[in-house]
Amino acid sequence: MxxxxxxxxxxxxxxxxxxxxxxxxxxxxxxxxxxxxxxxxxxxxxxxxxxxxxxxxxxxxxxxxxxxxxxxxxxxxxxxxxxxxxxxxxxxxxxxxxxxxxxVPPHSCADILPDRFAGDGGIYSITPLNMTPFEVYCLADPSGGCGWTLVWRRNEMNNEFNRTWTEYQNGFGALTDNFFIGLDKLYVLTNAEAQQLRIGTKYGENNWEFEMFEEFAIGSVRTQYEVFVKNGNNKSSIFQRLGRRARFFTKNLESRWGNEECAKVMGVGWWYSDDCKTYLKSRLYYMYINSPTYMVIRPKSCDKVG
The missing domain is CATH 3.90.20 (Hemagglutinin Ectodomain; Chain B)
Structure with missing residues (x-):
């Protein structure tokens, strides 16, 4: 045991x-x-x-x-x-x-980016004469000139620009995306100082055409923002984006100048001249007006610097 x-x-x-x-x-x-x-x-x-x-x-x-x-x-x-x-x-x-x-606050992107060494492109605040400050997108000029102020950017064919008269007056979109600065602001900018205009239009995958106008301005709302352009340079396109003394039309505008049908058919607010009626049934013209486009302006005095 x-x-x-x-x-x-x-x-x-x-x-x-x-x-x-x-x-x-x-x-x-x-x-x-x-x-x-x-x-x-x-x-x-x-x-x-x-x-x-x-x-x-x-x-x-x-x-x-x-x-x-x-x-x-x-x-x-x-x-x-x-x-x-x-x-x-x-x-x-x-x-x-x-x-x-x-x-003195900057009146445009040319004051913010007077030359290519002044800084990078991007969003800045400007204060045009007799206006409160607002933000714009500034593009530096790679050739060394002063900066450009973006007034229109369309990235693709869509309905983003088939807007009303009031929307085009006030402006719409995002500064880094589809965007229009607004007719009222554009009127102030182009009448405070003589402006140049550069338009880029994209065809196909990466085929850009450019138009350069040595002078560009628009009238007030009383003239239906009539456009004034001078010395346009467009060597390749069979159409012109801007014609002299064209007025702005949108899909919902009834005007005594009678080109509102162009805005309805084309589906975008624009400065339509009488020539647009000739192209109402043209698929090429429709695609031209609705192609990806950007528009930038800067004071004409920039060319005199240096």
Whole structure:
């Protein structure tokens, strides 16, 4: 009996030893697995932080460049202001407060991007004469001239531009997508200073045609935003996008000039001349008017710079 009891106790103790060793071995493997997981997580987090740091440094560099440009412009402004003679015939030294009060906001993208080194294209705020500020999309000129103000962008043939008279007056769309600046704003911009106009029209996959007008302006609402263009240059297209003294028509406009039928058939508001009636049944003209198109303007005085 005593031998059996001793054997039982020995077996129990042996089982406990085996279980204990297995338990600690499992815990060791679990700890090692958790350590590996933690190391992997730390590696991922480190890479993420490094990538974000590089991105932040890039943004900081761009901001520093813009700040330096603004500081250069401020120095130039102070120099011009201090050189301006006062009523007593002596140089007029202005305080910082007075310099701030004399700040003139940009009237167009040409003021924001006077040359290709002034900055990148993008969305900026302008304040034309007698208007409150509003945002526009500015395009830098790769040839070195001053910037262009986007007034029309159509990315594809769709119904986005089959709008009402009021919508065309006020403008519509997103600055980075299908967009029209609005007839009222365009009237102010083109009458504040003589403007050039550049039109790009896309045919096929990547076939662009360009028209350049040395002078471009539109009349007020009283003239139905009659267009005035001069020295148009269109070498390849059989049609002209803009004719002299054409007036603006939309699908819902009833006008004494009688070309509203063109807007209804073509499905887009535009400056239609009497010639459009000749093309009402022309599929080519329909596709021409509805092709992807962009229009940009800039002051004519840009050509005189430099």
């Amino acid at each position: 005593i031998k059996l009891l001793r054997g039982f106790v020995t077996a129990v103790l042996f089982s406990i030893v085996i279980f204990t060793n297995a338990f600690f071995a499992d815990n060791k493997r679990t700890a090692e697995s958790q350590t590996d997981t933690l190391n992997t997580l730390l590696t991922v987090l480190t890479e993420y932080v490094l990538n974000r740091t590089a991105e932040v440094n890039t943004r900081i560099t761009k901001n520093e460049q813009r700040i330096n440009l603004l500081l250069q412009k401020q120095v130039e402004l102070e120099r011009k202001l201090n050189e301006h003679p006062s009523t007593t015939g002596k140089p007029s030294l202005l305080s910082n407060d007075e310099i701030g009060d004399s700040y």
